[in-house]
Amino acid sequence: MVWVLDASVALKLVLEEPESELADRLYRSGPELVVPDFWLNEACNVIWLQAHRGLWSPEHARQGFAFIRDYLPQKRTSGMDLHGPALEIGLSINHSPYDCLYAAFALGIGAERLVLSDKPFERALRQSGHAGLARLPITLGEWAAGSHH
Numbered sequence: 001m002v003w004v005l006d007a008s009v010a011l012k013l014v015l016e017e018p019e020s021e022l023a024d025r026l027y028r029s030g031p032e033l034v035v036p037d038f039w040l041n042e043a044c045n046v047i048w049l050q051a052h053r054g055l056w057s058p059e060h061a062r063q064g065f066a067f068i069r070d071y072l073p074q075k076r077t078s079g080m081d082l083h084g085p086a087l088e089i090g091l092s093i094n095h096s097p098y099d100c101l102y103a104a105f106a107l108g109i110g111a112e113r114l115v116l117s118d119k120p121f122e123r124a125l126r127q128s129g130h131a132g133l134a135r136l137p138i139t140l141g142e143w144a145a146g147s148h149h
Contacts, residue, residue, distance in 0.1 A: 001032060001112050002109065004034055004035065004036070004102060005035050005072070006115060006116045006118065007042045007046075009023055009116060010023075010039060010043065011068075019141070022143070027072075030143065031113075034074070034109070035075070037074045038101065040069060040074070048061065050064070075109060080108050085100075085107070085108070086098075086101040089128075092130065093127075093128045095121055099118065115140065116137050117139060117140060125137045
């Protein structure tokens with residue numbers, strides 16, 4: 001059972017945000033978690049912003065980045081055709097193909113779930129009318145409540 005973390009959830013492992021504790025619990029005791037390798041682009045930028053805004057020291061930023069790079073299993077996406085499917089998903093659910101790359105990735109690797117904390121994206125996937133997409137999203141709150149079966 002493989003679950004994909006979207007960047008908004010994976011970053012909760014190093015940022016102090018609502019549901020960061022749940023993300024940590026999922027990381028420590030949940031199913032097998034993976035992130036697509038392209039997620040580091042977004043993660044690196046968000047971590048840099050923490051230092052740029054004076055919220056983190058440069059050393060804290062380096063440590064946070066090292067943690068997510070080294071401890072979150074990343075799956076290489078080179079050779080996977082994700083952009084075409086992401087565009088099709090985006091067009092069908094009226095949502096950004098950038099976010100839909102995570103759904104295309106999850107479908108592409110046969111993941112059971114896509115863990116999200118992006119309400120509009122979650123809602124769009126659930127209401128897609130496409131069984132494969134509608135079954136993907138799960139929130140940290142749903143996971144914690146045990147509604148992931």
